[in-house]
Amino acid sequence: MTRVALLSRTVDMAPLARLMLKHDASLDLHAWPDEQFLQAEVAVCWEPPQGIFTRMPRLQLVHGIAAGIDNVIEGQALGDLPVCRVTDPGQAEGMLQYVLWGVLHFHRSFDEAQRNQTSERWQRPRLRPAADCRVGILGLGEVGAPVARGLARMGYSVSGWSRSAKTLDGVRCLHGDAGLQTLLQSVEILVCLLPLTEQTRGMLNAQLFAQLPPGAALVHCGRGAHLVPDDLLAVLRDGRLRGALVDVFPQEPLPPGHPLWAAPNLVVTPHMATMAPFDVVARQIVENIHRLRDGRELQGQVDLLRGY
Amino acid sequence: MTRVALLSRTVDMAPLARLMLKHDASLDLHAWPDEQFLQAEVAVCWEPPQGIFTRMPRLQLVHGIAAGIDNVIEGQALGDLPVCRVTDPGQAEGMLQYVLWGVLHFHRSFDEAQRNQTSERWQRPRLRPAADCRVGILGLGEVGAPVARGLARMGYSVSGWSRSAKTLDGVRCLHGDAGLQTLLQSVEILVCLLPLTEQTRGMLNAQLFAQLPPGAALVHCGRGAHLVPDDLLAVLRDGRLRGALVDVFPQEPLPPGHPLWAAPNLVVTPHMATMAPFDVVARQIVENIHRLRDGRELQGQVDLLRGY
Numbered sequence: 001m002t003r004v005a006l007l008s009r010t011v012d013m014a015p016l017a018r019l020m021l022k023h024d025a026s027l028d029l030h031a032w033p034d035e036q037f038l039q040a041e042v043a044v045c046w047e048p049p050q051g052i053f054t055r056m057p058r059l060q061l062v063h064g065i066a067a068g069i070d071n072v073i074e075g076q077a078l079g080d081l082p083v084c085r086v087t088d089p090g091q092a093e094g095m096l097q098y099v100l101w102g103v104l105h106f107h108r109s110f111d112e113a114q115r116n117q118t119s120e121r122w123q124r125p126r127l128r129p130a131a132d133c134r135v136g137i138l139g140l141g142e143v144g145a146p147v148a149r150g151l152a153r154m155g156y157s158v159s160g161w162s163r164s165a166k167t168l169d170g171v172r173c174l175h176g177d178a179g180l181q182t183l184l185q186s187v188e189i190l191v192c193l194l195p196l197t198e199q200t201r202g203m204l205n206a207q208l209f210a211q212l213p214p215g216a217a218l219v220h221c222g223r224g225a226h227l228v229p230d231d232l233l234a235v236l237r238d239g240r241l242r243g244a245l246v247d248v249f250p251q252e253p254l255p256p257g258h259p260l261w262a263a264p265n266l267v268v269t270p271h272m273a274t275m276a277p278f279d280v281v282a283r284q285i286v287e288n289i290h291r292l293r294d295g296r297e298l299q300g301q302v303d304l305l306r307g308y
Numbered sequence: 309m310t311r312v313a314l315l316s317r318t319v320d321m322a323p324l325a326r327l328m329l330k331h332d333a334s335l336d337l338h339a340w341p342d343e344q345f346l347q348a349e350v351a352v353c354w355e356p357p358q359g360i361f362t363r364m365p366r367l368q369l370v371h372g373i374a375a376g377i378d379n380v381i382e383g384q385a386l387g388d389l390p391v392c393r394v395t396d397p398g399q400a401e402g403m404l405q406y407v408l409w410g411v412l413h414f415h416r417s418f419d420e421a422q423r424n425q426t427s428e429r430w431q432r433p434r435l436r437p438a439a440d441c442r443v444g445i446l447g448l449g450e451v452g453a454p455v456a457r458g459l460a461r462m463g464y465s466v467s468g469w470s471r472s473a474k475t476l477d478g479v480r481c482l483h484g485d486a487g488l489q490t491l492l493q494s495v496e497i498l499v500c501l502l503p504l505t506e507q508t509r510g511m512l513n514a515q516l517f518a519q520l521p522p523g524a525a526l527v528h529c530g531r532g533a534h535l536v537p538d539d540l541l542a543v544l545r546d547g548r549l550r551g552a553l554v555d556v557f558p559q560e561p562l563p564p565g566h567p568l569w570a571a572p573n574l575v576v577t578p579h580m581a582t583m584a585p586f587d588v589v590a591r592q593i594v595e596n597i598h599r600l601r602d603g604r605e606l607q608g609q610v611d612l613l614r615g616y
Contacts, residue, residue: 093463094435097416104409113577120569122561122578127402153461155401253430261428269421270430 094274402582505615
């Protein structure tokens with residue numbers, strides 16, 4: 001019988017706990033702040049309380065409930081504890097849908113059409129084949145790679161960038177600092193699907209926006225802390241960016257009265273791009289609990305030096 | 309040397325004429341109203357003047373410049389003249405992009421997100437896989453069939469309806485009156501890609517909308533005359549329809565002050581969904597002129613009894 005702690009300051013973990021018990025009724029589940037959690041061997045986390053792992057002497061595994069684990073590890077003392085994340089093909093499907101809406105929105109001028117509608121103006125935009133539309137994807141991981149391939153299947157001219165070199169069919173793959181510069185200077189629509197690391201924090205800033213061709217658009221569904229809101233606001237207001245679709249923000253919910261709500265040519269969405277279904281999350285976590293118990297290799301283990 | 313008439317009351321045919329001459333410099337082109345057109349053997353048309361074909365004694369072929377030829381044949385005396393239309397894979401690509409934006413808009417609740425943004429409201433919508441979203445396509449022809457297949461590839465649960473029975477991989481195909489009723493009663497998102505015929509004129513009316521489940525959405529990029537604007541307005545205003553994306557209208561441009569411009573939950577676009585590139589149009593028409601001259605079978609000939 002494995003004791004499992006459910007640790008979140010912000011999310012109700014009860015539905016996840018019920019699904020985990022469906023997969024293994026023998027699990028001994030305890031949710032923070034019930035102090036029983038302190039003796040757990042496994043911690044299942046989303047935005048856990050600060051410093052909590054140091055109070056858990058028997059802890060052997062820290063498990064996230066999503067693809068991003070930045071909020072699980074941030075500021076925590078982890079020692080050499082393994083940290084695992086959940087990845088799911090359904091998550092990439094949802095992300096491709098979200099990104100595709102955004103790419104079509106700018107490529108096919110639905111942004112212009114919606115603006116024109118408010119002034120009752122009938123103005124047919126220029127029609128260009130997808131092959132003429134250059135889309136750049138930052139991040140070619142578990143989510144970025146399928147999204148890049150999906151856009152390429154739709155006929156777009158897709159470039160992708162990652163820290164280390166990758167190869168993807170139908171996608172021009174770039175890497176490193178020089179590759180980033182090449183990608184930024186050539187894209188019409190930039191899509192951010194990076195993980196949050198110390199290198200990528202605050203990366204969507206004035207300096208990056210200045211490298212994009214005038215009139216480029218941004219689709220941001222990476223992590224909120226990638227974005228410097230004031231810098232985005234500035235390039236939307238001065239028209240350097242054609243527009244943006246942004247799903248994640250440094251502070252969520254985006255507070256009422258925040259200037260981004262009413263920024264010109266910006267579509268704000270409420271962190272809705274994708275999510276693994278809780279049932280998939282529960283199954284993957286229980287599988288890893290069994291692997292830990294049996295001494296088998298864990299799935300989805302994160303390289304903490306890289307941060308993803 | 310074939311004499312060709314370019315006949316349109318509404319479109320400047322000069323760019324098309326230049327491209328046709330690039331493919332065959334020997335063509336003898338004359339644009340209405342220059343009376344030389346009267347002796348032409350071939351008429352290339354978009355909204356031609358009424359009754360004009362009866363004044364052209366040597367006419368052997370009437371050619372449209374798009375997939376729809378309703379505006380070419382409407383009210384015209386054609387006798388047994390062959391009528392051809394232009395179809396192009398690029399046209400289907402453009403249509404799939406347009407329809408996909410619309411389907412994603414409703415399936416992924418971008419409509420709600422955009423409404424919520426105006427009131428600075430952060431409200432995460434429910435996330436459902438594409439397989440749970442039922443899309444119905446009216447019309448499975450040169451444009452409808454590739455659109456249906458493209459949506460199926462994106463994982464949607466796609467049904468299609470046509471007048472006569474068809475088979476398409478990954479698409480539930482229905483036909484006839486009973487099939488139409490089945491489709492309407494089960495769709496969440498209805499996409500109209502029908503040709504305009506006497507049977508389909510005014511088909512998007514109160515009676516059809518009443519058969520849709522409450523909260524269904526409409527994507528209309530068939531022909532303007534399919535739509536009864538007052539009936540659409542009524543189901544948008546009373547909330548029976550969740551929303552609509554409409555590209556074509558009985559009167560185009562949609563006049564300023566028309567109530568559809570400001571109808572609730574309606575996105576109006578300026579007949580922008582798709583268009584074959586003029587170069588493709590020119591090449592196909594010139595090919596058919598050569599086929600006519602050589603007595604070979606014409607491409608894209610329309611069955612005038614069916615109307616498409």
